[in-house]
Each structure stands twice: as structure tokens, then as C-alpha cells.
Amino acid sequence: MTFDPELATQAYMATLKGAARARSDAYFEGGYWLILWGFLVTVGANLIVLQLGWAARLSAWARSKAGPMLAALLFAVPYLLIVTLITAPYTIYTEFFREHAYGLSNQNFAEWGGEQLIVIAADTLIAAILWMGVHAVIRRWPRGWWVGGTGLTIAVLMATITLAPVYLDPLFNDYTPLPEGPVKTEVLKLARANGVPADNVFLVDASRQSDRISANVAGMLGTTRIALNDNLMKQDINEIRAVMAHELGHYVLNHIWKLLLGMSLVIAVSLALVAAGSPWLLTRLGGNWGIAGMADPGVLPALVIVVSTVFFVATPVTNSLIRINEQEADIFAHNAARAPDSFARIAMKLSQYRKIEPGPWEEIIFFDHPSGHTRVMTAMRWKAEHLGEADVR
Numbered sequence: 527m528t529f530d531p532e533l534a535t536q537a538y539m540a541t542l543k544g545a546a547r548a549r550s551d552a553y554f555e556g557g558y559w560l561i562l563w564g565f566l567v568t569v570g571a572n573l574i575v576l577q578l579g580w581a582a583r584l585s586a587w588a589r590s591k592a593g594p595m596l597a598a599l600l601f602a603v604p605y606l607l608i609v610t611l612i613t614a615p616y617t618i619y620t621e622f623f624r625e626h627a628y629g630l631s632n633q634n635f636a637e638w639g640g641e642q643l644i645v646i647a648a649d650t651l652i653a654a655i656l657w658m659g660v661h662a663v664i665r666r667w668p669r670g671w672w673v674g675g676t677g678l679t680i681a682v683l684m685a686t687i688t689l690a691p692v693y694l695d696p697l698f699n700d701y702t703p704l705p706e707g708p709v710k711t712e713v714l715k716l717a718r719a720n721g722v723p724a725d726n727v728f729l730v731d732a733s734r735q736s737d738r739i740s741a742n743v744a745g746m747l748g749t750t751r752i753a754l755n756d757n758l759m760k761q762d763i764n765e766i767r768a769v770m771a772h773e774l775g776h777y778v779l780n781h782i783w784k785l786l787l788g789m790s791l792v793i794a795v796s797l798a799l800v801a802a803g804s805p806w807l808l809t810r811l812g813g814n815w816g817i818a819g820m821a822d823p824g825v826l827p828a829l830v831i832v833v834s835t836v837f838f839v840a841t842p843v844t845n846s847l848i849r850i851n852e853q854e855a856d857i858f859a860h861n862a863a864r865a866p867d868s869f870a871r872i873a874m875k876l877s878q879y880r881k882i883e884p885g886p887w888e889e890i891i892f893f894d895h896p897s898g899h900t901r902v903m904t905a906m907r908w909k910a911e912h913l914g915e916a917d918v919r
């Protein structure tokens with residue numbers, strides 16, 4: 527008897543249908559528009575801050591209080607908080623009400639809001655420190671600043687990734703060693719077989735936020751850890767093995783470094799465009815805004831508009847950078863866990879909130895993970911080519 531991967535994939539696809547499929551399509555396709563709206567909301571909020579003269583007034587106040595270095599920090603903190611306030615209704619709709627409308631959140635408003643306050647505090651602090659550094663570089667090298675600015679941005683990004691598992695993540699969830707039992711035995715077996723230190727594997731209580739099945743690799747430079755979430759813990763043992771093998775793939779294939787390299791290019795291009803375009807922007811509009819030039823720390827909202835535009839246009843590039851890593855991790859998972867049907871079942875469960883069968887361009891532009899169809903098809907092709915091998919589960 528022959529095994530046809532196409533037919534097997536179609537059989538899996540047929541298990542998600544009717545209202546459930548319409549719902550996950552609607553949730554995910556709505557997300558396409560949110561990329562556009564999120565961009566427009568960011569640009570709008572920054573135009574308000576510039577156009578109403580708030581940036582100019584905040585900058586004058588900051589410069590009257592401190593030298594240029596500290597003035598950049600004094601400008602950035604209130605500016606970032608004002609933008610957060612202007613965009614708050616949009617954030618509350620997209621991240622709280624919309625998630626609830628699709629049954630994807632386990633938090634009430636107070637729990638969600640409390641977490642948001644921590645996120646805002648951390649983001650504001652990190653962004654303000656980054657601006658202090660970047661603005662110092664701009665003042666010193668008015669032409670070539672974007673090179674140093676890119677280096678500094680990557681350094682801050684790396685510091686954030688390194689410190690997050692130690693100082694940030696524990697503010698939202700409890701990370702505990704895996705409890706004794708068959709799951710721990712199997713996961714550690716997989717970890718050791720692939721050269722991943724076993725004491726880097728944790729269980730996280732993600733059901734506090736939602737019922738989403740997930741696991742992740744976080745940290746770098748010695749803080750790297752893999753966390754399996756408690757929603758995944760409730761699944762079948764071979765499904766857990768398949769997901770953990772995928773995460774081990776990210777670890778073993780050094781995806782964090784590849785991603786950083788890709789992001790460095792996107793950041794370098796966006797800052798180079800800012801450096802090239804901002805003199806033009808400021809001579810045209812700087813007068814209205816009361817912003818004299820790049821030496822004024824109040825120029826930040828104008829820079830944010832240009833950087834947001836580049837990142838908006840680069841959405842297919844950043845999505846593809848991540849999605850290619852995810853596809854590699856999937857293939858690693860098949861070779862390590864050797865459980866293609868368990869993998870396919872998990873891919874079907876994840877398709878409750880990710881459109882399962884997009885068109886090819888739709889997947890390239892909007893997907894930061896392979897679609898359910900791509901994942902099941904890859905699993906079934908692997909199965910077809912390893913039929914009858916001893917340890918395939």
C-alpha cells in the first residue's frame with residue numbers, strides 16, 4: 527500500500543471546517559489590517575505630538591533642565607508616555623477586547639491592565655536609554671551617525687534579550703523546573719540527544735494569560751532557556767516531543783543569532799534612510815513643528831515616523847526572516863522527534879488562531895510561521911519518505 531502525502535494532508539485539512547475554520551480565518555485576516563492600522567495609529571500619534579507643538583515644548587523644557595545627554599532622556603520619557611496614552615484606545619481594543627471576542631484570553635481587564643503597566647514601564651525605560659545613546663551619536667557624527675546608531679540599537683536589543691528571562695519574564699509568569707514524570711524523561715532525552723543542556727528546560731504557567739499551546743526559546747549569552755507551557759503539558763506525549771524538538775531546533779541552529787543579523791540589516795537600512803531623509807523632512811516641516819534640526823532631542827517623533835514607515839514596508843521581509851527559521855525548526859523537529867502525525871495534530875491545534883490554508887503570496891507577506899497546511903504537508907512528506915523505519919512514532 528502506498529502512502530500519499532497530498533491525500534494525508536487533505537485529510538488533516540478536512541478536520542478543521544465550518545464555523546471553526548471561518549473563525550480562525552477571520553481572526554488571522556483581521557490581523558493583516560491591524561498591521562496597517564497599527565502603522566497609521568503610530569504615525570498619527572507622532573504627528574499630533576509634532577503638529578500641536580508638544581514635541582517642541584517638551585524639548586525646550588528638557589534642554590532647560592539638563593545638558594544634551596540627559597536632555598534626550600528627559601525628552602524621551604514623557605514623549606513616550608504621551609504616545610502610549612494617545613494610542614491606548616487602539617491597544618486596548620486590539621490586545622484586550624479583540625482577543626476576548628475570539629475567546630483567546632483568560633485574563634480580566636485588571637489582570638491584563640496590570641501587565642500592560644509593567645510592559646509600558648519596561649518599554650519606556652529601554653527606549654529612552656536607547657534614544658539617549660543614539661542622540662549622543664547623532665550629535666557627534668551628524669552624517670555617519672546611522673552606523674553607530676545601528677550598532678547601539680543592536681547592543682540594546684541584545685542586552686534586552688539576555689536580561690529578559692532573568693528580570694522581565696518572571697514578572698508575568700512562574701518558571702519552574704519540569705516536574706518528575708514521563709514528560710520530563712522524554713524532553714530531557716531529546717535535549718541531551720541534541721546537545722542542549724538539560725537544566726535549561728522549564729515549565730511556564732502560560733494558562734494564566736491564554737489557552738494557547740506553546741513553547742519558546744528565550745535569552746542568549748548564557749541566559750538561554752527553553753520553556754514548555756502548561757497548555758502544551760496537557761497534550762499527548764508525542765505531541766509534546768514534537769513541539770519541544772522544534773524548540774530545540776531553534777536552539778541548536780542558533781536562530782537567535784541569525785535573526786539578529788537579519789534585523790541588523792533592516793535597522794541599518796531604516797536608520798540610513800532616516801539619516802538621508804530627515805534633513806529634507808525638517809526643512810519642509812521642521813518649521814511648523816518648532817524642531818530646528820537633528821541636534822534637537824525633540825526630533826525623535828519625526829524619526830519614529832520614518833522608522834515605522836520602513837518597518838511597515840519591510841513587514842514581508844521581517845516575517846520571512848522569522849518564518850524561514852520556523853520552517854527549519856520544523857524540519858529539525860521531524861528528524862529529532864520522528865513523530866510526523868503528532869506534529870501534524872499539533873499544527874492543526876495551532877490553526878485555531880492562524881489561517882490554515884493561505885495563498886502562497888499571502889503566506890510570504892503575512893505569516894511569521896509556516897501555515898498549518900505547509901506544516902502538515904512537510905510532516906506528511908517526511909512521513910512518506912521514512913515509512914517503515916524502526917523508531918518512527
Ligand SMILES: [Zn+2]
Pocket residue numbers: 772773776852855
Ligand atoms: Zn518556533
